[in-house]
Amino acid sequence: MRGRRVRLGRWTTPVAVHLMLGLAALAVAVPLLWAVKSSLGTNAELQATPVQWLPTSLHFENYTEGLVAQPFSTYFLNSFIVAVAVTITTVVASALAGYGFAKFSFPGRSLLFAIVIVSLMIPFQAIMIPLFIQVRSYGWLDSLVGLIIPGAVSGFGVFLMRQFMRGIPDALCEAARIDGASEFQVFWRVVLPLARSSLAALAALTFLASWNNFLWPLIVVQSTRTMTVPLGLAQFQGTDLTNYVEIIAVSLVAAIPVVALYVVMQRQIITSFATSGVKG
Numbered sequence: 001m002r003g004r005r006v007r008l009g010r011w012t013t014p015v016a017v018h019l020m021l022g023l024a025a026l027a028v029a030v031p032l033l034w035a036v037k038s039s040l041g042t043n044a045e046l047q048a049t050p051v052q053w054l055p056t057s058l059h060f061e062n063y064t065e066g067l068v069a070q071p072f073s074t075y076f077l078n079s080f081i082v083a084v085a086v087t088i089t090t091v092v093a094s095a096l097a098g099y100g101f102a103k104f105s106f107p108g109r110s111l112l113f114a115i116v117i118v119s120l121m122i123p124f125q126a127i128m129i130p131l132f133i134q135v136r137s138y139g140w141l142d143s144l145v146g147l148i149i150p151g152a153v154s155g156f157g158v159f160l161m162r163q164f165m166r167g168i169p170d171a172l173c174e175a176a177r178i179d180g181a182s183e184f185q186v187f188w189r190v191v192l193p194l195a196r197s198s199l200a201a202l203a204a205l206t207f208l209a210s211w212n213n214f215l216w217p218l219i220v221v222q223s224t225r226t227m228t229v230p231l232g233l234a235q236f237q238g239t240d241l242t243n244y245v246e247i248i249a250v251s252l253v254a255a256i257p258v259v260a261l262y263v264v265m266q267r268q269i270i271t272s273f274a275t276s277g278v279k280g
């Protein structure tokens with residue numbers, strides 16, 4: 001009897017786990033499938049009651065008409081430039097600062113790291129007005145520079161890299177120094193290769209956040225030539241009529257880069273968060 005219960009437990013546990021995972025996947029997939037269906041339908045079908053889960057006909061023109069309704073080629077290019085620039089600067093700054101906090105002892109290190117932690121707790125809405133005044137004083141309004149520089153450093157990135165690099169044995173760095181490596185060579189040839197999973201995760205998360213950023217571009221951008229994709233999507237809203245199906249269609253197109261990036265780098269992201277933060 002006991003052996004039968006053990007065998008039954010071994011069989012039912014995986015089934016229960018897979019059932020829960022299936023329900024979670026379904027909860028995520030249903031809104032996505034609804035968005036795809038809506039992008040191929042009409043506004044009347046979208047607003048119909050009860051909900052129509054299957055379109056009566058497929059309107060692929062929603063994608064083409066939506067993309068040409070606004071200069072989305074410019075918006076996509078601006079978003080790509082800003083996201084790539086912010087990602088590169090954030091990864092470089094976070095890696096350098098994280099290495100310094102993790103492997104060096106200097107006066108004020110604990111205080112400076114405490115300031116980094118505190119910065120994570122301050123909502124952006126609390127600093128956006130002073131940041132806007134500062135950007136305006138530099139003459140960066142309505143420019144890509146004004147979108148890039150404020151996001152060039154990330155407190156979360158510094159924290160993530162510091163936590164990971166604390167787990168790298170000091171003996172490896174000391175061995176490299178004994179072999180005659182300079183401090184930069186230790187950082188470049190020893191530390192960075194071991195931290196590539198965390199770097200990849202930070203790059204993916206930073207790109208995603210920058211690509212989807214709406215509030216700060218809304219404050220800084222003042223003309224079409226510097227608009228990003230989220231601002232371009234907001235232009236669809238009219239005073240009398242809003243073409244929701246075109247908004248959904250273009251939104252799905254805009255999501256392709258970040259979805260592809262996450263699919264490619266999902267292993268690095270999971271590995272990074274599984275191994276970071278083990279040491280305090």
